[in-house]
Amino acid sequence: MFRFADPTYLYLLIILPFIAAFYIYSNFKRRKAIKKFGDPELMAQLMPDVSRYRPDVKFWLVFAALALTIVLMARPQFGTKAEKVERKGVEVIIALDISNSMLAEDIVPSRLQKAKMIVSKLVDEFDQNKVGLIVFAGDAFTQLPITSDFVSAKMFLESTTPALINRQGTAIGAAVDLAARSFTPQKGVGKAIVLITDGENHEPGAVEAVKEAKKKGIVVHVLGVGSTQGSPIPVPGSSNFKKDRQGNVIITKLNEEMCKELSAAGKGIYARVDNTNSAQKSLISAIDDMAKSDMESSVYSDYDEQFQGVAWLILLLLIADLMLLERKNPLFKNIKLFKI
Template identity: 55%
Template structure:
């Protein structure tokens, strides 16, 4: 397969017709200026060293160099091939609560940011494991299908915010259902869901979804974010907090009992997150207990760079162009190649 790494540079090829137009215009103007002094045929005899072909040849060489250097800048690449390889690891789906209550700052810098830091560390510890991401509030969405692309996983994590899910709420059951469906083909690899939430205002059958996961040999580990005595929810971009319809400041509290019941139903563990690495260490230890098995995954080899040959050819043409003069060489013009041939034949 062939591609350009930076195809935007190919727009420089538009310079070629522009340069041709300028060259034609200047050639016409040059002939007109010569015609002003007299008959061009007679004037040509007075300028025997002036060459009509060499300037054109140099111009063509320079056009080719422009073309080749444009290709070099666009960075042509060949050789993508798709390979199947096997990895030994586990499969982990992350279900992350992104409701507005996760903006509360009873865990610094906020519940959501603290959760993202924990998840980032867990992803850093993964080698051949698969990881996927589901975000939820009032609805649940797959943010990242299960993959071994940890760079993409961390990129998606860093960009998560409550704006990703328009409808507010805490649809934990829907998130768990979606996470269960997001696992890859059946394998012997250990599977786990890491649910990160404050558990507040859950609105569906989260316990039933956790039981369903356990029935499918999927462990549900829960990280509870926040404190049970609660904290106000900041309004982004302001110094104020969210208020109810009566004008009272809304205090969001961690529903720790619900989180524990979900973990129990999912045959996993519950851990409360704080400003230490405690939650990360507990979950990481639980993941290490899962059985690792062969995971089939698709990998892609890197493209092979091919710009070098274009650059060398451009350099060679520039060297040749350097030694081609606009005027005829007096010494070389005295050599009569055809006269020498005639003498040899005689």
């Protein structure tokens, strides 16, 4: 794929036809004026060192260099580029609960939006770490494999909604199992799962899954989102709230005991997410304290700058212009590159 990073500069190309037209017109007027002094062939014999074509060649060399300079200013880019960089950090996989209960608004603006804000700020802190994203409700799936491409991480995070999973529930165990299998095989790197959930309606096996992850050397941190008092669940696109089969409004509460049990089993921290930044700060501090190791990462850039080739062409054109004299060089008078 080809593009210009600053295409606005390409508007300068509009002036080139006017410059060419002005030169052609001036050339025409100059030759017309010469004819008034006598026969052009006789004048050429009287001025043997004057070349008829060299000034034109010099002009078009400079003209081409000017056109390419404008193209250079527009920053032509083409293809993709992979850069391998050495990082010293840890691997973190975020398991984000996107069940309907995360739509509750006891945390402003909602549990899910607050969780996404925390993850986004966490990713901003990751200049050396790798991050992956798993979402879960009744099922769990990988939204983003572990990577150091933080731009993609935030893009996938932004598009995360409960609509991604049809089956409702809180399959914490499945999410932790999937996360534990999603790390790279590299040894010596600190690995952590950040579980963000309200802990409600969890399915069996959550604690067991966390313990298995801990046996593999993976720390499990838990962020509990919501209030213990509870809140109704809004129905998207309306002013109504979700109700049970009896027609009663469902009140969803943070299962703080379950969250604490999971963090204890995973030897990680538990932090309750409220309308402050305390949970975010606690999590960043815990991750910073983890053992870090050298990691080789491939960072992909959508476009690769192509200015080098254009710059070399401009340089060659200007060198040719400097070397080409308007008058014939006596040292090369026997070389007939141009007609008299």
